[in-house]
Amino acid sequence: MFKLLLPPPLLWALGGVFVLLVLASVAIRVLEARKPEKNWLELKLRIKTWWWIVGCFSLTLLGSIPLALVVFALISFLALKEYLTLCATRTADHVVLFWAYLSIPLQYYWLGIHWYGMFIIFIPVYIFLFVPMRMVLIGETQGFLKAAASLQWGLMISVFCLSHMAAVLTLPQLTGIGVPAQGAMMLFYLVALTQLNDVAQYLWGKSFGKRKIAPKVSPNKTLAGLLGGVLTTGLLGWLLGPLLTPFSPQHAALAGLLIGSMGFIGDIVISAVKRDIGVKDSGRLLPGHGGILDRLDSLTYTAPLFFHYVHYLYF
Amino acid sequence: MNKLLRILFVMLLARPVVRLWLGMTVRHQERLPTAGPAIVIANHNSHLDILALYSLFPLGLIPRVRPAAAADYFLKNSWMAWFATNVVGIIPVVRGGAGAGRDPLAGCRQALEAGEILVLFPEGTRGEPEALSEIKSGIWYLLRDFPDIPVAPVYLHGLGRAMGRGQWLPVPFFVDVAIGRSLCWQENKDSFRAHIRDTFLQLKQKTLPAEPGPDSH
Structure with a gap:
């Protein structure tokens, strides 16, 4: 297992990330x-927090699949906790929230x-139906729709969407196509491209940024930033594709553009x-970044x- | 034996619940007393409050940290009484006992004289989730006799949401703790109570998240 998860291309790629971190630390x-x-x-x-994130992520990739699943479940747990801490929840839904957390280990x-x-x-069917059922059994109707909807949105983002990182990792086992090592390499490809x-x-x-692209939502986002970023990521996707994925060159470039824009x-x-909630950061878990959702926002x-892209085209 | 039980309680229950299950951010931990006699006062919304306060102190200091708690509630039955006094280490306070000619704060005075760190909830009760109740006068009477003892105010935010009154399941929420500068006793009882209330409300502001600015991402 250990050997299978450690293919040479992945080692090279991880080495590249560490070189980038050293460069960033020296530059600062x-x-x-x-x-x-x-x-x-x-x-x-x-940058200091980046060292921690990269260290933990590398260990997750190097370890066994069950360990990686536990780590990703923990990430979902922290993300949901952060979301619910910000969200206005009703006192009446105390037990419902507890059930919502239980969906994480199951997922x-x-x-x-x-x-x-x-x-x-x-999550989209069973938990979607279970949450309102449990809430209606408690019987509080004041604020029912808002409470049910915000809890379900949080579960979709922090449990369902983020669990697709682990799904990419286990894709060869899920479909019975390819070898396990490909899952780890594609997960690295996804996470590294998203963060880069x-x-x-x-x-x-x-x-180069001048024209604001979403002035009300995020005043720092500019058209030049978006276009430059998406093209850079497309190029990186095309370059890293042959090393880490089974993609054809066109598919690799397209994957990069998809990750960049989405x-x-x-x-x-x-x-x-x-x-909407009125906060600057989603939390305080990652010094210098904010909360865990601030770091994982693009990955949601x-x-x-990316999972469905790969699933449809190759696995 | 009790010392060991109390350290185990903090190590195996209080800390895992507060730091892993909930997750806690602390501002100005250095303002907490590192030796007794001292008093720590905190707002009170949940049974988890005492777990959160315990997890702020180093394990070696735990046997010296003593929370005052309502005798009528915690000494109700014998099992709970044993657990509360030996494992949690509470000092029982008889609520409304002053009228009967007994000193409800006798245990607290003894603890301070023995050089312990006394933890008090000056609201006296847990009240509504995340709302500050009226500050009771007990703290004023106690401090009148020990005016030189430092009093560290602690504001706990989010524990009432995690497990409020009437709830028995701790639901994960991030909690924030802010510790203020030591308070001084004032001769006027009502103004001292108002001072405590103002201090708590100021500390509460520090536990709230920052608002979005022009440079937010």
Whole structure:
């Protein structure tokens, strides 16, 4: 198992990420020495947290599948907890919230036993029907629709959508096509491209951004940032495709463009939710980044869409 | 033996529940007392409050940390009484006992004289979730006799949501804790009570999340 999950291309790719992190850490030291009057604390914290995230993610990829499922279940748990902490929940729904958390181990258990049919309908059908049933048995009708809808939205985003990262990892076992190592490589491809896309959009926007693209939702997002980011991610997808995925060159470039554009959408959707609730960050779990949803916002869109892209075309 | 039980209680129950199941952010942990005699006062919305307060202290200090709790509630039956006094380590306070000629705060005075860290909930009861009730006068009477003892105010945010009055299942929510600077006793009882209330409300502001600004992402 250990050997299967550690194919050489993945090792090279992980090595590349560590090189990027070292470069970022050195760059921030140099910048700090050159311009000590500016406040570099936020950026330094962000890079330090990146080291932790990359370290944990690498260990997850190197370990066994069951361990990875536990790690991703924990990520869903933290994301749902963060969402519910921000959300206005009703005191009457106390027990319902507890049931909602219980859906997390089950959703990942379906992946563990390779039951794709259940994995894909569990939250959108069974939990969707169960939540209002449990709520109506309690009998509080004041604010019923809002409470049921916001709980279901949170479950879709933080449990259903994010669990597709683990689904990409287990895709060869789910479908019986290919070898397990391909799952780990495709998961790396998805997560690395999504996160690099965030960085690329930020850098392109900072350097060339003028025209605001969503001024009400996210004032920092610009057209140049979006286009530059999507094209950069498309190029990276095309370059990394042959190394990490079974994609043809066209499919790899298209996957990069898909991750780039949909990562942007995921980002601004979560931004809109934060604006609506009236908070700057979704939480305080990741110093320099904000909450866990601030970091995973793009993945809530890219993970399920990439999963179905791969599932349809190759697995 | 009791010392060991109390440390195990914090290590195996309080800390896992508060830090892993819930998740806690603390502001100004350094303002907590590191030695007794001292008083820690906190707002009260949940049975989890005491678990959260315990998990703020290093394990070695736990045997010296003593929460005052209602005798009529926690000493109701013998099993609960044993657990509350030996494992949790409460100091029983008889509510409404002052009228009967007994000093309800006798246990608290003893604890302070013995150099312990006394934890008090000056609202006296858990009240409505996430709402501050009236500050009772007990704290004023106690401090009148110990005016030089430092009093650290602690505001706990989110525990009433995780497990409020009448609920027995801790549902995961992130909780925020803010600790203020030491309070000073004031001669005027009502203004002292108002001062405590204002301090709690100020600390509450610190536990709320930042609002979106022009540079939000």
